[in-house]
Amino acid sequence: MDRALLLSPFHDRPRQNIRVDLGQHVEPPTVIMTTKQTPIHSGFGATTTAREVLGNRRLDGITAVVTGGYAGVGLETTRALSKAGATVVVPARTRDKARAALAGMDRVEVESLDLFIPESIDAFAARFLGSNRALNVLINNAGIMGAPLARNARGIESQLATNHLGHFQLTARLWPALRKARGARVVALSSRGHARAAFDFDDPNFERRPYDKWIAYGQSKSANALFALALDGRGEPDGIRAFSVHPGAVATDLMRFMPEEEIRSAVSAAEAISPLKSSEQGAATSIWCATSPQLDGMGGIYCEDCDIAEAVPADFPQPRGVRPWASDPVLAERLWKKSEEWTGVTLENRPSSRPSSVTDSVEYIPPVLP
Numbered sequence: 001m002d003r004a005l006l007l008s009p010f011h012d013r014p015r016q017n018i019r020v021d022l023g024q025h026v027e028p029p030t031v032i033m034t035t036k037q038t039p040i041h042s043g044f045g046a047t048t049t050a051r052e053v054l055g056n057r058r059l060d061g062i063t064a065v066v067t068g069g070y071a072g073v074g075l076e077t078t079r080a081l082s083k084a085g086a087t088v089v090v091p092a093r094t095r096d097k098a099r100a101a102l103a104g105m106d107r108v109e110v111e112s113l114d115l116f117i118p119e120s121i122d123a124f125a126a127r128f129l130g131s132n133r134a135l136n137v138l139i140n141n142a143g144i145m146g147a148p149l150a151r152n153a154r155g156i157e158s159q160l161a162t163n164h165l166g167h168f169q170l171t172a173r174l175w176p177a178l179r180k181a182r183g184a185r186v187v188a189l190s191s192r193g194h195a196r197a198a199f200d201f202d203d204p205n206f207e208r209r210p211y212d213k214w215i216a217y218g219q220s221k222s223a224n225a226l227f228a229l230a231l232d233g234r235g236e237p238d239g240i241r242a243f244s245v246h247p248g249a250v251a252t253d254l255m256r257f258m259p260e261e262e263i264r265s266a267v268s269a270a271e272a273i274s275p276l277k278s279s280e281q282g283a284a285t286s287i288w289c290a291t292s293p294q295l296d297g298m299g300g301i302y303c304e305d306c307d308i309a310e311a312v313p314a315d316f317p318q319p320r321g322v323r324p325w326a327s328d329p330v331l332a333e334r335l336w337k338k339s340e341e342w343t344g345v346t347l348e349n350r351p352s353s354r355p356s357s358v359t360d361s362v363e364y365i366p367p368v369l370p
């Protein structure tokens with residue numbers, strides 16, 4: 001298929017090549033492939049807001065789905081898309097809350113979806129597909145953090161089920177609409193919390209190891225980054241590109257499971273690293289990944305502060321960059337297959353033999369989990 005036909009209205013600039021330079025991070029003993037994780041110096045940064053990312057660009061005619069697009073970072077993501085002219089479908093598990101939060105926004109539709117319940121995902125996707133619309137932008141934003149141990153009907157731990165597997169199923173079910181857009185983008189909200197834990201293929205649902213809510217969150221956020229990487233390898237032939245995002249530290253209801261004291265110490269620990277972002281700033285990297293022409297021709301990359309994040313080694317002391325276990329295409333493929341097994345959902349698209357985002361091999365020491 002002619003690639004020029006796959007470009008959507010916000011893809012209007014030539015591709016850029018990204019140089020790979022991972023040499024200084026090489027450490028034995030495990031050899032893996034890695035992604036083009038080199039900042040492009042976008043001109044934006046940590047304090048950029050979603051509106052500033054868009055500038056004067058219009059998104060009229062674009063249809064977007066933003067999960068959890070009615071609270072925190074997602075609410076501001078919806079607002080920015082709506083103000084730029086996009087139609088935004090917001091699937092909500094608490095519809096009254098969503099209607100109240102989104103009141104007065106133009107072209108915003110509240111739908112029903114609970115990512116913890118597989119049947120609810122299928123039902124929402126079927127309704128969307130039934131509308132015969134193309135889906136230009138899918139922002140897999142909804143999430144929970146630090147939840148007590150619970151598992152869904154499939155036996156999947158709640159943070160993994162909500163943050164990763166529910167979105168995996170949703171994306172796969174919406175695939176025909178994404179293809180129809182002939183140039184769509186999918187954004188997966190990850191987190192710098194991915195640095196806490198690689199995906200544990202031996203015991204992802206904490207059946208044999210003690211439950212740790214932070215390890216579970218970190219695992220789910222590593223899964224989000226790996227998901228975007230594997231998805232991009234499958235979507236590129238159809239013009240579907242995928243990105244993962246750390247939005248920054250934003251004070252939202254995401255901390256709802258944390259006791260007061262834990263919230264206080266988490267906020268001061270985050271502030272010691274950098275000032276907290278507003279929700280408008282938190283939404284900026286999602287909007288950048290979903291719409292910016294600066295990312296044309298790219299995908300499968302982890303972004304933060306409106307730029308491509310740097311690849312950093314496992315033991316990197318600073319809370320930024322993408323760790324090796326969240327940018328490894330071999331792990332991404334393994335997780336993809338596991339996710340297919342868990343959900344029973346497969347895409348007709350096969351992975352490209354060598355994902356376009358893969359450019360080099362490096363070595364790293366696997367993380368030591370506490």
Ligand SMILES: NC(=O)c1ccc[n+]([C@@H]2O[C@H](COP(=O)([O-])OP(=O)(O)OC[C@H]3O[C@@H](n4cnc5c(N)ncnc54)[C@H](OP(=O)(O)O)[C@@H]3O)[C@@H](O)[C@H]2O)c1
Nearest residue numbers: 068071072073094114115116142143191249250252253254
């Ligand atoms: N805030 C941060 O500092 C931060 C940092 C790094 C990454 N992130 C990531 O950014 C994303 C957004 O976080 P946020 O801070 O904006 O959180 P938030 O304010 O708590 O919003 C999360 C949204 O997800 C929805 N949601 C949760 N479980 C759901 C389910 N089972 N089905 C459908 N929707 C569900 C929530 O709906 P209800 O309100 O109805 O429960 C809410 O609308 C998350 O993926 C998070 O991991 C946030």
